[in-house]
Amino acid sequence: MEEQEDKQKMETMNISLPRELAEFIEKRVVGQFGNRSEYVRHLVREDEEKQKRIRFEQLIREGLEDEATAKEMTPADWEAIKRSVKERLRSRRSA
Numbered sequence: 001m002e003e004q005e006d007k008q009k010m011e012t013m014n015i016s017l018p019r020e021l022a023e024f025i026e027k028r029v030v031g032q033f034g035n036r037s038e039y040v041r042h043l044v045r046e047d048e049e050k051q052k053r054i055r056f057e058q059l060i061r062e063g064l065e066d067e068a069t070a071k072e073m074t075p076a077d078w079e080a081i082k083r084s085v086k087e088r089l090r091s092r093r094s095a
Helices: 002-009 019-029 036-065 075-094
Strands: none
Touching: 019 036
16 A cells, blocks of 8 residues: 555656667666666665765855854864764664
8 A cells, every 4th residue: 555655656757868878777777676767766866865965065164164153162062962973873773
């Protein structure tokens, strides 16, 4: 039942590729992915994660370069970060 609901949420897209790219995709699919759609979804997810990392790094750089809000990290700051990370890891493991 849940699988049918997931399929209903899917959008269909048709793309045109040069023969060389289509053949490359077919080779990549064999043994690693169930079909071409799974391979393309995998690539899109990887790109999405890459874009998130790029944005995160950009925000970090902006924060480091902004002298008006920059401050020295204290031991208490580092401990708060450690606690936060540990809590996130615990919640992921229990999920």
